[in-house]
Amino acid sequence: MKMKRLKAVKSALWLLVGAAFAIAVFRFWRGLGPTTALTDLTPWGFWIGFDVMGGVALAAGGFCIAATVYVFHLERYRPILRPAVLTAFLGYAAVVVGLMFDLGLPWSIWHMVVFWNPRSPLFEVGWCVMLYLSVLLMEFLPVVLEMSKHPILSRIYELLHKFTVPLVILGIMLSTLHQSSLGSLFLIMPHRLDPLWYTPILPILFFISAVALGLMMVTTESLFSSWLYEEEYELDLLQGLGKVAAGVLWFYLAVRLSDLAYRGNLAHALDGGFGPTLFIFEILVSVIVPATLLTIPATRKKMTTLATAAGFTVFGFVFHRINVGGLAMIETTGTRYSPSWTELTVSFGIVALAALVFFWVAERFHLMHGGPMMKGRENLPDIATFRPRLIRGAVMFVTGAAVATALLPASALDGWAVVPQHVHRPGYGDIMILDGNRNDKGVKFDHKMHIDVAEGNDKCAFCHHMVKPGARATGCSECHKDEHLATSIFDHRLHQELLAQGTGCLTCHADTTKPKDLEHSRPCLDCHESMIPAGAAFKPRESPNIGLAPGYMDAMHGLCERCHREQDGGSSTDAPTLARCSTCHSGVVKPFNPLHPDQRLPQPANAEDKAE
């Protein structure tokens, strides 16, 4: 059956679009935190690195081919002009959609039009995207309008056609700025970016690589659509582009390496380690392999090797954009960010949607290969042929959405909802059983004692605050987290108040020329010698400054237990209750179950047991 490839590819694309759509709903509902892997240290992730940086780079084919055909008058490239312009338009549209996901306040994007900061590279990038997207729309609109017989649409078509050349030149001007400005964005990040990528000429490198990438993207697209629609490969045309791309690639390599050499960073590339490895891989994939294949005429004119070269260049330079946009910052910032599957799915979903639009246009309009790819579809859709396609697409979309929703983490589905803390009052005193850490382990909790110990006006809020998503109160471990650590028991404020009269500070900080820290202060034992009773089992180290007490765990697993045993003459059977491990670690006391709090205590043997 014909078009089997097309059906399979389209189904996969609809699946991705559906999944991305489901994630999008939760992204806007629950915010960026629960649905992405972004952090304060890595506020830009895959959506910037791939969608924005990669999308713009992939769209470079549009201005390259438009310049070739209209400015340089190389008419034989006209057959690939329209797909190149459409790809550019869709690429930029994908950038805008991707940006909508990434921006914290996407509904405020119009602020860029009203509030100006012309010093900002991002301001320029934003304006270029807006303007170039409009220019691309006007460049491409004739393809759609030429099919129409409506007089007004025909008039618009003629008008746009008249201004083709000025529009194309404006498009080239905007692209030049925009492609390079994406590099300028990162000039403000010398602290983040690895020196193998950071250079003041980053914008120039971005522009040169965009030309090579644009040519190779057009090549990839032409080869792929020929494969998909089972048409002849346009090898003769494409090898001409390859020849130019080879030159651009070698030029790019020369500029990049000489810049590194000039700044004395070339040796760093051979250091090994993460950054240099990334660099060598990037250079191999983006330049050396494809440029070699494109330079040799035999491999340039063969479909498989040309496709390899094109694929390598496209992948290599998108990889370069991702490196600049984040990967080359991993080592310098020590971030642990890696894109979550939700981010990846949204990104690929946007690309999938762009591809579906591309196919839709290719099948209905005079885009490439001399006409609509689906004969008869330029008319209004016939419901009989339309329905099965619609159903297939819809089924894949819904499946994708359902799978994505099922896989989403709980935080993304529910947001950081307030989870009540389980408290049970055993019925005596001010003691309650409280599962403070929400790990199903209840402990006895003396509420009154905690009120007495806590200080300040907001002391209730210290535990009972409501600002933390996912929690109604501070977990016990928030305060008691250092119980396995030796604890500083020195209370400066107490000493300050007790010694406040006269030259109080000088009591400890005797030497005023020295810093007022532990090291340079009077040893604690000078005053507190009497605090250590004669014959104490635990003897503080012979350090002049005692600031540390054994942590809770040390106390329980060594020091205190030993003392209790000693008191009892070494017999563990007769040891006081506290010294028996089984008092706590018996297994009799069950884990706390908030639904049945009473079950935590040992249950009296019930009737059935007795009967047996």
Next chain:
Amino acid sequence: MKAILTDVTKCIGCERCVQSCRIANDLGTVLPFRWLLDDGLSAVRWCSVLRKDGKFVRKQCMHCVQPACVGICPVGALQKTAEGPVIYDSGKCLGCRYCMMSCPFGIPRYDWESAVPFVRKCQMCYQGRVSKGVQPGCTAGCPVQATIFGERDLLLAEAKKRIADNPDRYLPTVFGESEVGGTCVLYLAPMQLDILTLGNKLDERPMPSRTATAMSAVPPVFVGMGAVMTGIYWIIERRMRLERDKAAANGTPPKAGHAPSGHGHNSSDGKEG
């Protein structure tokens, strides 16, 4: 220009500044979210006390003299005030987080858990206090005057005096005097304060100057590219027209491979396809 001077050797690590900041700015309390850093700063904690070599180093926005964030914010949501503080206007922000990427000290934080998130950072209590001539919460709250508020020039002089009086106690430089072109938060310390910066080592060049060169090239590149492209188009178009005219005069058809005009609708578009 107002500034804050923090003397690391005087700090006792009581975190009263953190508490005062929380009260002065009406901030909440923080849970250990996945997206927070170890330095303790967050959308609801704009000041924290780091520990290094047994010393306490207070971290907050450095209020650079020429701030990276102010230079690159596409909508100017971040502004450097005449008094010194770098302030944020949430009404302009569109959430691009470029400021977070650009800050060499990694100061701005984000409301990640919110569906309507904003950038959050220390604003030196500009709105409620400094603009009214009152010192910020943190310096007011410090029980040992380890962190003090005043005119930047005077604080710099004071810092240099302390170094001169106690050369053994401090490194001979004031951190913030010239880092990234100078900051309005200054430090006196006995050790290097690398823990305050993010990533690669900084030099004294103000951050905005790094993008300024590229941005100043924008208008000439734009116009130049347009001129070059129009020129090339015009020259080739003219040459082809002359060739065509010559061919028409000689009565021979034009050279193959050259289309009649870039203006006209070309038949190879396949309109009849």
